[in-house]
Amino acid sequence: MSAKTKIIVLHMKEVIYTGIFLLLAVILAIVLFFMFGSGQKKSASADAKSLYKPGIYTSSIDLNENTFDLEVTVDSDRVTSIRLVNLSESTAAMFPLMEPALESLASQIYTSQSLENIQYSEDQKYTSMILLNAIETALKKAENN
Structure with missing residues (x-):
């Protein structure tokens, strides 16, 4: 019985950079969601349905x-x-x-x-x-x- 053991060597610097880039991608996705999400549509429809001219x-x-x-x-x-x-x-x-x-x-x-x-x-x-x-x-x- 021979088991093929694989050893993976990771450099700590690469792991840290990958984690930082993933964190930045998540933050960017959240910011884009709030900027272009449903909040813009609600305010535009509220302006269209105003009762009076100020x-x-x-x-x-x-x-x-x-x-x-x-x-x-x-x-x-x-x-x-x-x-x-x-x-x-x-x-x-x-x-x-x-x-x-x-x-x-x-x-x-x-x-x-x-x-x-x-x-x-x-x-x-x-x-x-x-x-x-x-x-x-x-x-x-x-x-x-």
């Missing part, structure tokens, strides 16, 4: 020959700010529910990002309806078509 949009409100503007600021997918502009002191005194009603509506819109199911109290019903119509008009200007 900017500031206004709508005018006329009450008893007093005109002031409602300003709505939007990002690509959310309402960021709603405020009254050019509201004189006399108009604010004549319509004292205007600012509290807007604050109530704005807080609901910020949380839900929708004009659906907005609730308002009975004493602010008509003021809230006027403000909601103005907000809706401004958001229609901002919509991405």
Whole structure:
């Protein structure tokens, strides 16, 4: 019975270089996966489905020959700010529910990002309806078509 024994001689320097090159290849593969992986596709599709054109949009409100503007600021997918502009002191005194009603509506819109199911109290019903119509008009200007 003769056994053929093979002896392999490895130089330590070659083993170390091979290990380093394999490690670098694995790191390169991971970096390429994250650079060209599915993350790029998701961000491109999110940009294509944006709800609004970012900017500031206004709508005018006329009450008893007093005109002031409602300003709505939007990002690509959310309402960021709603405020009254050019509201004189006399108009604010004549319509004292205007600012509290807007604050109530704005807080609901910020949380839900929708004009659906907005609730308002009975004493602010008509003021809230006027403000909601103005907000809706401004958001229609901002919509991405």
